Amino acid sequence: xxxxxxxxxxxxxxxxxxxxxxxxxxxxxxxxxxxxxxxxxxxxxxxxxxxxxxxxxxxxxxxxxxxxxxxxxxxxxxxxxxxxxxxxxxxxxxxxxxxxxxxxxxxxxxxxxxxxxxxxxxxxxxxxxxxxxxxxxxxxxxxxxxxxxxxxxxxxxxxxxxxxxxxxxxx
Amino acid sequence: xxxxxxxxxxxxxxxxxxxxxxxxxxxxxxxxxxxxxxxxxxxxxxxxxxxxxxxxxxxxxxxxxxxxxxxxxxxxxxxxxxxxxxxxxxxxxxxxxxxxxxxxxxxxxxxxxxxxxxxxxxxxxxxxxxxxxxxxxxxxxxxxxxxxxxxxxxxxxxxxxxxxxxxxxxxxxxxxxxxxxxxxxxxxxxxxxxxxxxxxxxxxxxxxxxxxxxxxxxxxxxxxxxxxxxxxxxxxxxxxxxxxxxxxxxxxxxxxxxxxxxxxxxxxxxxxxxxxxxxxxxxxxxxxxxxxxxxxxxxxxxxxxxxxxxxxxxxxxxxxxxxxxxxxxxxxxxxxxxxxxxxxxxxxxxxxxxxxxxxxxxxxxxxxxxxxxxxxxxxxxxxxxxxxxxxxxxxxxxxxxxxxxxxxxxxxxxxxxxxxxxxxxxxxxxxxxxxxxxxxxxxxxxxxxxxxxxxxxxxxxxxxxxxxxxxxxxxxxxxxxxxxxxxxxxxxxxxxxxxxxxxxxxxxxxxxxxxxxxxxxxxxxxxxxxxxxxxxxxxxxxxxxxxxxxxxxxxxxxxxxxxxxxxxxxxxxxxxxxxxxxxxxxxxxxxxxxxxxxxxxxxxxxxxxxxxxxxxxxxxxxxxxxxxxxxxxxxxxxxxxxxxxxxxxxxxxxxxxxxxxxxxxxxxxxxxxxxxxxxxxxxxxxxxxxxxxxxxxxxxxxxxxxxxxxxxxxxxxxxxxxxxxxxxxxxxxxxxxxxxxxxxxxxxxxxxxxxxxxxxxxxxxxxxxxxxxxxxxxxxxxxxxxxxxxxxxxxxxxxxx
Numbered sequence: 001x002x003x004x005x006x007x008x009x010x011x012x013x014x015x016x017x018x019x020x021x022x023x024x025x026x027x028x029x030x031x032x033x034x035x036x037x038x039x040x041x042x043x044x045x046x047x048x049x050x051x052x053x054x055x056x057x058x059x060x061x062x063x064x065x066x067x068x069x070x071x072x073x074x075x076x077x078x079x080x081x082x083x084x085x086x087x088x089x090x091x092x093x094x095x096x097x098x099x100x101x102x103x104x105x106x107x108x109x110x111x112x113x114x115x116x117x118x119x120x121x122x123x124x125x126x127x128x129x130x131x132x133x134x135x136x137x138x139x140x141x142x143x144x145x146x147x148x149x150x151x152x153x154x155x156x157x158x159x160x161x162x163x164x165x166x167x168x169x170x171x
Numbered sequence: 172x173x174x175x176x177x178x179x180x181x182x183x184x185x186x187x188x189x190x191x192x193x194x195x196x197x198x199x200x201x202x203x204x205x206x207x208x209x210x211x212x213x214x215x216x217x218x219x220x221x222x223x224x225x226x227x228x229x230x231x232x233x234x235x236x237x238x239x240x241x242x243x244x245x246x247x248x249x250x251x252x253x254x255x256x257x258x259x260x261x262x263x264x265x266x267x268x269x270x271x272x273x274x275x276x277x278x279x280x281x282x283x284x285x286x287x288x289x290x291x292x293x294x295x296x297x298x299x300x301x302x303x304x305x306x307x308x309x310x311x312x313x314x315x316x317x318x319x320x321x322x323x324x325x326x327x328x329x330x331x332x333x334x335x336x337x338x339x340x341x342x343x344x345x346x347x348x349x350x351x352x353x354x355x356x357x358x359x360x361x362x363x364x365x366x367x368x369x370x371x372x373x374x375x376x377x378x379x380x381x382x383x384x385x386x387x388x389x390x391x392x393x394x395x396x397x398x399x400x401x402x403x404x405x406x407x408x409x410x411x412x413x414x415x416x417x418x419x420x421x422x423x424x425x426x427x428x429x430x431x432x433x434x435x436x437x438x439x440x441x442x443x444x445x446x447x448x449x450x451x452x453x454x455x456x457x458x459x460x461x462x463x464x465x466x467x468x469x470x471x472x473x474x475x476x477x478x479x480x481x482x483x484x485x486x487x488x489x490x491x492x493x494x495x496x497x498x499x500x501x502x503x504x505x506x507x508x509x510x511x512x513x514x515x516x517x518x519x520x521x522x523x524x525x526x527x528x529x530x531x532x533x534x535x536x537x538x539x540x541x542x543x544x545x546x547x548x549x550x551x552x553x554x555x556x557x558x559x560x561x562x563x564x565x566x567x568x569x570x571x572x573x574x575x576x577x578x579x580x581x582x583x584x585x586x587x588x589x590x591x592x593x594x595x596x597x598x599x600x601x602x603x604x605x606x607x608x609x610x611x612x613x614x615x616x617x618x619x620x621x622x623x624x625x626x627x628x629x630x631x632x633x634x635x636x637x638x639x640x641x642x643x644x645x646x647x648x649x650x651x652x653x654x655x656x657x658x659x660x661x662x663x664x665x666x667x668x669x670x671x672x673x674x675x676x677x678x679x680x681x682x683x684x685x686x687x688x689x690x691x692x693x694x695x696x697x698x699x700x701x702x703x704x705x706x707x708x709x710x711x712x713x714x715x716x717x718x719x720x721x722x723x724x725x726x727x728x729x730x731x732x733x734x735x736x737x738x739x740x741x742x743x744x745x746x747x748x749x750x751x752x753x754x755x756x757x758x759x760x761x762x763x764x765x766x767x768x769x770x771x772x773x774x775x776x777x778x779x780x781x782x783x784x785x786x787x788x789x790x791x792x793x794x795x796x797x798x799x800x801x802x803x804x805x806x807x808x809x810x811x812x813x814x815x816x817x818x819x820x821x822x823x824x825x826x827x828x829x830x831x832x833x834x835x836x837x838x839x840x841x842x843x844x845x846x847x848x849x850x851x852x853x854x855x856x857x858x859x860x861x862x863x864x865x866x867x868x869x870x871x872x873x874x875x876x877x878x879x880x881x882x883x884x885x886x887x888x889x890x891x892x893x894x895x896x897x898x899x900x901x902x903x904x905x906x907x908x909x910x911x912x913x914x915x916x917x918x919x920x921x922x923x924x925x926x927x928x929x930x931x932x933x934x935x936x937x938x939x940x941x942x943x944x945x946x947x948x949x950x951x952x953x954x955x956x957x958x959x960x961x962x963x964x965x966x967x968x969x970x971x972x
Contacts, residue, residue: 028799028921035816077853077864078942090857093829093942097857097912132918140919146800148815148826152915168912170798170813171830171858171879171927 029130030140030150033110038143041151042108043087043100048167051098056080056091065105086116100165107165109141109151120160123153786900787955789833789844789878789928795962796832796925804962807832807925809949829947830877830929831958832922835907841878841926843887843904844953849896850875852888859927860910863887865898869953872932875945876953879927882908 039049046064054060058068065084072081080091086104090096100107103115114122120139129137139153154164784791798806798813802824805812809831811820818827835841847867854861859879863886866875886905887898898904907926909917916922930953931945938944951958957965 028919074851074853076941077851077862079853079855081855081857088856090855092855092858096855096859099857130919133920134918138919140921144814146798146802146806146814148802148806148813148828150921152919166915168915169858170916170922171828171832171912 028140029128030142030145031128032145033141033143035143037110038141038149038151041110043098043105045106045108051089052095055094056082056089058082061089095167095169097169098167114162116162116165118162120153120155120162122162784842784901785955787844787953789841789876789926790835790839792964793833793954793956793958794964795958796834796923797962798832799921799923808958808962809951830879830927831950832925832927834924835926836924837907837909838882839907840903841881841905841907843898843900843902844876844955845869845874846899847876847897849887849898849904852886854883855911858911860913861886861905861908863904865904872935874933874948874953875931875941876950877927877929877931878904879929880908880911880913880925881905882910 039047039052041048043051044064046061050060058071061068061082061084065087068082068084070081070083072079078092082089083101086102087098087100089098100116103117106113106115109123112123120127123139127139130140132138136157137155139155141151141153142149148170150168152164152166152168153162154166155162784793795804795807797804800806802813805824806828809828811818811826812824812828813826814824815826818825841863843865845865845867847865850864850866852861852863853859859877861881861883863878863881864875865878866873868874882905884906885903887896887902907924908914909924913922913924913927917924928950930948930950931941932948933939934944934946936944959965
């Protein structure tokens with residue numbers, strides 16, 4: 001009986017260890033905002049929601065970002081990839097994702113405006129940071145835990161200045 | 172008068188015979204002195220600041236040992252009364268518990284069980300303390316009977332000894348030899364034999380004692396039926412009743428009519444009641460010296476492998492100071508460590524187990540252990556142990572082979588092989604390797620003979636590719652108590668003390684070698700570090716095999732090192748490294764050595780081809796790569812399996828995933844599922860990354876397979892002249908990368924490395940527009956390997972039929 005108890009005790013310890021490790025290694029630290037706030041995030045005034053609905057319509061995009069500096073239209077695989085001033089956005093059977101490249105795009109998130117080069121304090125002071133595999137900090141925004149889509153804000157680890165903003169749809 | 176004399180003679184004969192019988196069979200009746208032993212023992216331990224140890228916290232080792240112990244003690248206990256020895260031998264708590272737990276006379280549920288027990292077959296159990304006290308005066312008679320039995324064996328004994336050990340006969344008079352032998356060694360053999368292990372000269376000893384016991388059985392049968400009604404038994408009953416009022420308990424044994432508890436401990440020679448073992452190391456050293464003397468007598472004339480090995484051992488260390496002491500301590504430590512499942516990591520707590528009599532002082536052990544390192548360098552103990560096994564293999568290949576083959580893979584032959592090396596620690600790796608190769612019918616003795624056993628890890632120009640301080644590990648810290656606690660349960664008795672003793676990760680790893688998880692972990696680690704150096708190991712070489720092929724160095728250090736040896740560099744080929752040729756120290760394991768030899772002697776092993784997937788699978792043995800977070804493994808499946816809105820699935824899942832994610836490590840080759848033409852090789856920086864699209868006809872239907880997140884380089888592409896490139900199922904179409912959104916997701920720990928497989932099927936119309944005429948379907952249906960609906964991989968069919 002005591003041997004069984006011993007095994008049971010150690011099994012529990014092991015279970016707790018596994019739980020702890022699983023929890024530690026699998027969970028990202030993201031900032032959960034509302035769905036409206038998430039899709040209402042704007043790039044030069046164009047919300048993500050509208051960007052998705054544009055389905056890569058160049059005229060719509062031009063209204064907000066001007067003429068694209070690069071275009072890659074590959075009908076064979078349904079790809080429409082544009083680089084505007086400060087924004088790269090791809091469509092392939094819908095929005096693939098975008099990356100803000102420089103400070104020519106003003107991003108408005110939950111009423112807070114920022115751009116590439118802004119200090120992360122522009123996002124507020126209650127930001128939750130995610131730790132990458134290399135130990136760097138990043139900022140992830142989602143509207144639900146484990147949501148497939150997320151906004152990723154990368155910043156300089158020393159100066160805390162934002163250097164990249166991406167919208168990612170996991171494949 | 173005549174009848175009166177006859178009656179007296181008859182009575183005397185009965186009493187003497189019975190007393191001899193009772194004693195000769197005493198081991199059958201042992202149990203009663205320990206009925207009240209629990210509390211007393213625990214009290215004594217507490218008095219001496221020893222933690223309470225649950226002796227029932229035994230592993231199967233103990234239980235197995237018990238059988239051997241019980242069986243042999245019953246049969247082979249020497250048939251003469253030696254109170255001192257009896258007390259020493261049977262008061263050991265471990266012996267007691269083993270006996271008590273399994274004894275047919277025990278009754279753990281009823282501590283008040285009578286100490287005498289009779290049944291209709293007229294057998295009985297008896298309180299040995301009572302027996303000793305009651306028959307104390309009969310010692311001379313019993314001795315006489317014992318001598319009669321032994322003398323009856325003398326002629327046969329002489330003959331056998333003379334035949335087996337002629338040189339012994341020449342060197343000394345037989346009478347003296349016989350007497351010395353019996354006095355000095357039979358008791359020792361009995362002791363060893365009762366331990367269930369370390370049975371040297373067992374054949375000889377068993378034959379001798381077995382014949383002795385045969386006679387006793389006859390003797391017993393003749394007298395036993397009369398016992399139930401005898402005066403002797405009635406006296407014993409009375410004694411039992413008296414004893415209940417006399418407060419006689421364990422510890423009140425008498426020796427020479429003096430209570431043990433009233434004696435100074437010096438009267439028990441080196442035996443110390445309070446400590447539970449011999450206090451002085453002298454006795455142990457003496458034993459070892461005696462053992463060596465024995466080998467000395469028989470060396471050169473015996474075919475016994477033990478003799479040879481012992482001689483090797485002695486020769487190797489004969490110039491060393493304090494040989495006996497070191498020998499004793501090392502042997503005792505190693506044997507004891509193997510025997511026990513767990514011991515608190517204190518340096519002052521005496522051990523339990525068979526070697527309890529060893530002057531067990533951790534500080535001392537440490538001192539000697541590290542002395543060996545100072546003298547012979549790091550890993551000296553490990554190498555030496557392995558060397559001993561290898562010496563046996565090299566010098567006695569036929570014998571060992573025969574032993575192994577005759578015994579199959581079962582216990583006795585292997586045990587013998589283990590016993591062939593006096594200290595059989597560290598033999599596991601070699602033993603397992605040998606067994607493994609026998610199983611695979613790949614046992615090559617010539618190869619084994621050529622296996623270097625000394626400094627085999629050395630390399631003149633090794634390339635150290637990794638060195639980490641294991642103390643900085645956050646999980647599975649090898650010196651973490653919790654880890655060991657868990658591991659003790661999971662791995663069947665690895666001891667914390669064992670690890671602490673060696674403080675060497677090499678030791679830990681050696682033990683973990685028996686666990687397949689270890690090989691996966693090792694392979695994964697190697698893969699990780701090779702990747703950091705720009706070496707991409709294909710997925711076809713699984714982590715398991717990678718771990719088997721390569722090896723960690725380390726030894727008695729907290730630093731874990733991977734290095735590529737010169738030898739390995741020379742022979743390992745086609746390893747998808749920029750320089751092409753790499754390996755590591757392959758010499759620590761025979762299996763690795765064999766693999767290396769195979770590679771060197773025959774053809775380079777193309778790992779990529781070795782485990783090419785069946786047609787229909789883009790990677791070997793495909794597994795779903797789970798999503799991190801709540802989507803989990805289902806999130807890696809096709810359909811409404813994720814979260815984020817847009818569809819309605821089960822369990823609240825509401826985000827569509829247009830393909831399946833299959834695990835693939837960076838650099839793994841990705842294979843064409845079906846024959847077909849390369850439809851396109853696009854690049855979508857925001858999502859799919861570098862991709863390959865292949866158009867195939869499957870069951871008369873046209874499909875496009877899309878493989879995402881590849882590396883740009885080495886992708887199959889369109890022909891230079893613009894014609895379509897045709898690939899066959901199983902052709903490598905590219906290598907796993909982290910392009911598109913994957914690299915970022917991996918970096919942020921949102922996803923793990925995978926190839927995203929998407930399949931679109933043509934709608935059967937006459938139009939062939941990618942967006943309009945191809946519909947996304949579930950790729951699972953096109954895989955060769957069945958993926959269950961819960962995301963797990965079904966049975967893998969490597970026959971590709």
